[in-house]
Amino acid sequence: MTIAPHESTDAIAHDLAGWAAGIEPEAADLDLARRALVDTVAVTLAALDDPAAAWTDGLPAALRWAAVGHVLDFDDLHIPSTTHISVVCVPATLAAGGGGREYLAAAGVMARLGTALGWNHYTQGWHTTATVGAISAAVAAGLSLGLDSDGIATAMAHAVPAAGGVRQAFGTAGKSMQVGFAAQAGVRAARLAAAGATADPRAVGEWFRLVGGRRSPQVEGPIIPDGLGLKLHPCCYALQRPIAAVRSLGSLSIDDIARIRVHTPRSAVLPLIYNFPSSGLEGKFSLNYGIVAALLDGFPDIGSFTDAAVQRPEVRSNLDRVSLVAEPVGEGVLDGDCTVVVELRDGSQLEAVVDLPVGHPRRPASVADFEAKVRGCVGDERAAEIVNLDWISAAALLQRHLPGGVN
Amino acid sequence: MTIAPHESTDAIAHDLAGWAAGIEPEAADLDLARRALVDTVAVTLAALDDPAAAWTDGLPAALRWAAVGHVLDFDDLHIPSTTHISVVCVPATLAAGGGGREYLAAAGVMARLGTALGWNHYTQGWHTTATVGAISAAVAAGLSLGLDSDGIATAMAHAVPAAGGVRQAFGTAGKSMQVGFAAQAGVRAARLAAAGATADPRAVGEWFRLVGGRRSPQVEGPIIPDGLGLKLHPCCYALQRPIAAVRSLGSLSIDDIARIRVHTPRSAVLPLIYNFPSSGLEGKFSLNYGIVAALLDGFPDIGSFTDAAVQRPEVRSNLDRVSLVAEPVGEGVLDGDCTVVVELRDGSQLEAVVDLPVGHPRRPASVADFEAKVRGCVGDERAAEIVNLDWISAAALLQRHLPGGVN
Incomplete structure (x- = not known):
């Protein structure tokens, strides 16, 4: 047809x-x-x-x-x-x-x-x-x-x-x-x-x-x-992959981090319309918050997306360390890869690339x-x-x- | 503004x-x-x-x-x-x-x-x-x-x-x-x-x-x-004016009529999508039926738009006597005038032009x-x-x- x-x-x-x-x-x-x-x-x-x-x-x-x-x-x-x-x-x-x-x-x-x-x-x-x-x-x-x-x-x-x-x-x-x-x-x-x-x-x-x-x-x-x-994770699907990328780097102290860059096609983060969310609902559509929550909470869960969690001082002070490098094109929330580059205060750099988050039909959850x-x-x-x-x-x-x- | x-x-x-x-x-x-x-x-x-x-x-x-x-x-x-x-x-x-x-x-x-x-x-x-x-x-x-x-x-x-x-x-x-x-x-x-x-x-x-x-x-x-x-009349607003035009010609016997032409901008009859309606609801959106109902019923009322009324043999046999001459443009159901031309079997011709139907704010119903x-x-x-x-x-x-x- x-x-x-x-x-x-x-x-x-x-x-x-x-x-x-x-x-x-x-x-x-x-x-x-x-x-x-x-x-x-x-x-x-x-x-x-x-x-x-x-x-x-x-x-x-x-x-x-x-x-x-x-x-x-x-x-x-x-x-x-x-x-x-x-x-x-x-x-x-x-x-x-x-x-x-x-x-x-x-x-x-x-x-x-x-x-x-x-x-x-x-x-x-x-x-x-x-x-x-x-x-x-x-x-x-x-x-x-x-x-x-x-x-x-x-x-x-x-x-x-x-x-x-x-x-x-x-x-x-x-x-x-x-x-x-x-x-x-x-x-x-x-x-x-x-x-x-x-x-x-x-x-x-x-x-x-x-x-x-x-x-x-x-x-x-x-x-x-x-x-x-x-x-x-209880947030926009477009956040599942960036969170997976950050988590793949293992446990990191947010205090050691100078800057985080997320590289991805624009389409893969299109629904993430809040850079500086003020509520739990806005946090679910925030690339900055998703990254910070993964760093602070390890495995972002329901408790990570309450109004109170989004309003934590250690969240507010770190949101602007996250930046986005987006390619202008794309088709959907999983186009291309998602690369997270973490620059540490000591000058070293960590990088993780994720194609599919766990839970994707081709990478099913156990x-x-x-x-x-x-x-x-x-x-x-x-x-x-x-x-x-x-x-x-x-x-x-x-x-x-x-x-x-x-x- | x-x-x-x-x-x-x-x-x-x-x-x-x-x-x-x-x-x-x-x-x-x-x-x-x-x-x-x-x-x-x-x-x-x-x-x-x-x-x-x-x-x-x-x-x-x-x-x-x-x-x-x-x-x-x-x-x-x-x-x-x-x-x-x-x-x-x-x-x-x-x-x-x-x-x-x-x-x-x-x-x-x-x-x-x-x-x-x-x-x-x-x-x-x-x-x-x-x-x-x-x-x-x-x-x-x-x-x-x-x-x-x-x-x-x-x-x-x-x-x-x-x-x-x-x-x-x-x-x-x-x-x-x-x-x-x-x-x-x-x-x-x-x-x-x-x-x-x-x-x-x-x-x-x-x-x-x-x-x-x-x-x-x-x-x-x-x-x-x-x-x-x-x-x-209980039908599409786009029919109010054509019905008013036919009614302005006074009582006519449908048997004396050879052909009826309605001249109007296309926009004024846009919602009238059924030439040969089969139900009362379709009849409300039929130029052909509205004209025939006005000729048969005088003042088309609720009884004119039942399924049975639309299916009357004297309706079916007359629907195709109505034709539309529509100008291609227009803006809305009252653009231009509505002219109805009735050609009688004896060769004579009647014509009525209506600008606003009764009930229009500038021609209010009494x-x-x-x-x-x-x-x-x-x-x-x-x-x-x-x-x-x-x-x-x-x-x-x-x-x-x-x-x-x-x-």
Whole structure:
């Protein structure tokens, strides 16, 4: 289905809906889905005390679960599309009563639609997780509600008006809220389609064109092409690699360091818009802070990205030692390598180069790494329960902790 | 505040929020607001039996009221912005407990933002009522909840992800649904801002740029610049003028007619995308059907735009007698004149030219016309009650007929 640019995009919704309705997951796909489920639930439970949980009190389940699930920025990422797939598709699936197959179909649509929109959509200013998320959540919920291919295409069309969201929200609660809106809009869209509300599936292609899409998504290939990137640190994916580079140098005292330079393509740090963050949320999008936190904390974890942690005096006094040498071009958050050069006060220099951070599909986290992440999120006592969740027990667990309405 | 193109749009949210928080309505403004309220409630009650009421069962109040209010396409229009202002701003105001002042501020923001985006935004494929509606509904709800100027700007930013909607939805339930989504997204955004959820008001300017905005909105002038266009016929505003032109020729028997040509700028009939409609919803966006309905029914009313009415044999056999002669350019649904030329079978020819349809702010509907519309919507018995509604009694009435949730 690779087609020339400026083709008609009329059939996007039908093609993707037909693909979604017809997938036949293998055991490895369902394993990937269950790991995404566990990761998503773990990072959601880790954020139960975040104000996002209170702000969304009384709002629909899919919205709450996705917004709270995303607020730590600790959930998985599909790298070619620059989208947080699971934090949208898991809540939408669970809120509509679906399981692994429904999640996978939605995740596959999100990967394909986001990849087709491409880096250009993201650099223009759109927040791809929110834009393609709404339409993909409609697939998750539509399949979960038993819609056929036409019904799913109609649900996708009803999700179009909610396919917004901009990167300007990064560093504020707006980022996780708009991810929550997307998940819930998909569920709402599927329920409307199930109830019989008509919509024109060509609206999906029209929207796609309006937000910069030129080539229709490809439907062949694995269910989630290129897999999912798992995060070990609760911050923007663009920080995972610089942190990994600093950590690869071993333990260093920040007092011995004169200057740190990060060399990388511009695209690999594009979302890192705060040089001097003032809050934990801003710290998650700060190259300077990510480097300093790795030096101060060793393994930056949830505690490293609180407001208090970002405001530590030893942070403030060191942020300006970090500088960026960025090549002007690039395509995505893992383009090229990331080189960190540390100049010590004694005149010596250390250098580390990282291509892929641990957690990348081609450099997967070990079982031990993953379980350590879950323990860090939910505590040692609950880790086994969370690691063993299935789609039914996960929905019940979230509903207990974050009760939400249906619509 | 007229500024050169390609300026920074960072300040849009702050400028509009500041304007909205500071308006001082005069008696004439409040009269306009109350007429908008009555018109909106009347057209909403007229649609209580539409499936839209059942489809939205259980959904939030603002969504239901706006979706059902818009499904007949009988609600008022702000012509320079091509937006249905009241069906978004009245439900958002009522759902958040506001009144005339809050409605007017939101209506003024919607007029300004939509006019600034201009005809280009609409012709690209966006449905301006839905796109600027979400952000304007946040103003209505934000003021109603007592937010100050900064709070309103934050609410506007939370509404950005919902500022979508495309014209491809026209002729399906998707059109009224996305208007409902917009109204509700604004209420949700204002509640989140009131609860303390942070967002960056610059997101509004970023979104504005992404959807084609170039010049910041002007904040001076009347509260609703150029007033509101009232519809006498329950169909797209672009049909009001052609119907008025046909009606100005007096009673004609369709059997005497060989051919009808409508001459008008292309922009004035742009939304009329169905030449041969198959449903009532499609008929509302059909030049051919609007003309035939005016000939068959005299005064096209709610009964003229049912599925059954559109499917009448005497309709089907006459649709292809209508043709369009469109000038290629234009700016909006009232550009130029509308000339209807009727060629009779006896070889003679009748011609009518209409500039403004009755109901246009510069050719206002009389009190009798308006009350006739209300009677047509709610029946003779209830007309007096509806005409005398205020903002408190209207909210109670809608909640009784279309009970909705809070969020």
